[in-house]
Each structure stands twice: as C-alpha cells, then as structure tokens.
Amino acid sequence: MSGTTKGERIDSKVIIGKTVVGKSGKRLGVVADLVYEIRTGELVYLSIKSPTAYANTFQFEKDENGNHRIPYNSVISVGDFVVVAEEDII
Numbered sequence: 001m002s003g004t005t006k007g008e009r010i011d012s013k014v015i016i017g018k019t020v021v022g023k024s025g026k027r028l029g030v031v032a033d034l035v036y037e038i039r040t041g042e043l044v045y046l047s048i049k050s051p052t053a054y055a056n057t058f059q060f061e062k063d064e065n066g067n068h069r070i071p072y073n074s075v076i077s078v079g080d081f082v083v084v085a086e087e088d089i090i
Contacts, residue, residue, distance in 0.1 A: 015078055020048050022086040023076060028055040031082060032067050045069040046082065058089060 012034050020028040029048035037044050047067040048055065060068035074088035 015046070015082060018078070018080075018082045020046065020070065020082045020084060022054075023083055024086060026054045027052050028070070028084070029068065032065075033063075034072075035063070035069065043072045045072055046075070058086075060089070 015034065016031050018031050020031060022028060029051040031046050032049035033047040034043055035045035035047060036042065045061075047063050047065075047069055049065075049067050051060075051068050055068060058068075060070065063069055070084060070089055074084045074086075076083045076085055
C-alpha cells in the first residue's frame, strides 16, 4: 500500500481503524474517529481507542467516550499504519 504524507488529502474511511504507531515503532492504539474544526474543515485530532501501555505514558486529552486524542499535526504519514512523531504529541 502506498503511503500519504503531510499536506496530501486522504479519505477519512482510509484512516479509521488503522493502527497508530510512533516513529519509534511503538504501538499507541487504533484510530476510532477524526475530530474536525467545523468552521474550516481542518482535521484537528485523531481519536484512538484501545490505547496501549505506551500510549498511557502520554497525557492525552480524552473525548467524551474516553478515547485519547492525538493532535493531527503530529501525524507524519498514513500507509499501512498511521505514524506519529512522539515529540509532537507531548
């Protein structure tokens, strides 16, 4: 599967359900939902379910379902996995 990098458009159906990993290769969880800014349509957060022990070491905001929110600006690429830069999510 080819990957997508910052600035490229991607269908939300492609992201939901993907495993989220840090660029260190450690698993964080699975994308449950996407959070958009209503006025601009800008993607703000990935909401992840099934957080791992590694994900729990970060102090993520949580949504109304208790899922962790990862800032979308930390996403490096989307391919077989959603890869995020851990230093951008702190």
